[in-house]
Amino acid sequence: MALLKVENLKKYYYSGLFKKEIHRAVDGVSFDIGRGETLGLVGKSGCGKSTLGRTVLKLLDPTSGSIFFDGQDISGLKGSDLKNLGTRMQIIFQNPESCLNPRMRIYDAIAEPLRLHRLFERDEERGRIQELIEAVSLSEELLFRYPRELSGGQLQRVAIARVLGMKPEFIVADEPTSMLDPLVQAQILFLLKKLQTEYRISFLFISHDMRVVEWMSDKVALMEGGKIIGFR
Numbered sequence: 001m002a003l004l005k006v007e008n009l010k011k012y013y014y015s016g017l018f019k020k021e022i023h024r025a026v027d028g029v030s031f032d033i034g035r036g037e038t039l040g041l042v043g044k045s046g047c048g049k050s051t052l053g054r055t056v057l058k059l060l061d062p063t064s065g066s067i068f069f070d071g072q073d074i075s076g077l078k079g080s081d082l083k084n085l086g087t088r089m090q091i092i093f094q095n096p097e098s099c100l101n102p103r104m105r106i107y108d109a110i111a112e113p114l115r116l117h118r119l120f121e122r123d124e125e126r127g128r129i130q131e132l133i134e135a136v137s138l139s140e141e142l143l144f145r146y147p148r149e150l151s152g153g154q155l156q157r158v159a160i161a162r163v164l165g166m167k168p169e170f171i172v173a174d175e176p177t178s179m180l181d182p183l184v185q186a187q188i189l190f191l192l193k194k195l196q197t198e199y200r201i202s203f204l205f206i207s208h209d210m211r212v213v214e215w216m217s218d219k220v221a222l223m224e225g226g227k228i229i230g231f232r
């Protein structure tokens with residue numbers, strides 16, 4: 001059984017007077033992703049990739065269609081039912097700073113979601129943070145620095161550690177390396193692949209760069225004008 005199965009998913013934005021203008025950002029998309037598998041999603045700017053990624057995670061409400069996660073239709077879930085899924089599905093953004101509080105040290109940034117979801121007892125926290133920082137190959141001394149003291153690549157590793165702490169089964173990676181220079185980009189891609197093999201995480205890997213997507217993915221979906229126009 002696929003971990004994620006999406007059927008005829010639509011996300012329309014309504015704007016203008018009386019919300020009469022319809023923008024079909026995602027317009028009838030279907031795909032599935034198995035456990036430990038990566039589906040790459042590639043297409044030009046504005047074709048709907050980010051909207052699709054966010055809708056699948058229910059960060060945006062779908063207009064219609066179904067999203068099955070581990071066999072359960074989550075498309076209509078709300079409130080606490082949706083919250084229960086919270087740690088199992090995660091997102092990594094293009095700009096890691098968007099999820100890091102500039103006034104919070106790296107240690108607390110990684111610990112915050114663990115505390116929020118009560119994933120560990122307080123006395124286990126230190127050990128867990130250590131494991132996570134090692135998993136993303138960062139030096140322990142960075143734990144007591146602030147985000148502004150880290151490079152873009154280091155910040156993306158912190159963002160990945162934060163997400164990894166929640167033991168996700170599925171991650172949407174939305175252009176996670178497109179703001180990094182090529183060498184750092186390659187290092188982060190290797191890291192994501194390593195973590196995927198180690199923890200058997202499924203990915204929806206979004207990028208406008210076909211080479212990156214092909215290297216990362218088991219299968220690639222080509223998106224245009226809100227639709228998937230083919231797989232390869």
Ligand SMILES: Nc1ncnc2c1ncn2[C@@H]1O[C@H](COP(=O)(O)OP(=O)(O)OP(=O)(O)O)[C@@H](O)[C@H]1O
Pocket residue numbers: 013014015023025043044045046047048049050051052208
């Ligand atoms: N909140 C919104 N309200 C109205 N239209 C929106 C909204 N968010 C996105 N759109 C439109 O939906 C379309 C798809 O946007 P989306 O960001 O999903 O594309 P994308 O393929 O991820 O692009 P990029 O690679 O530039 O991030 C675009 O035309 C965009 O202008």
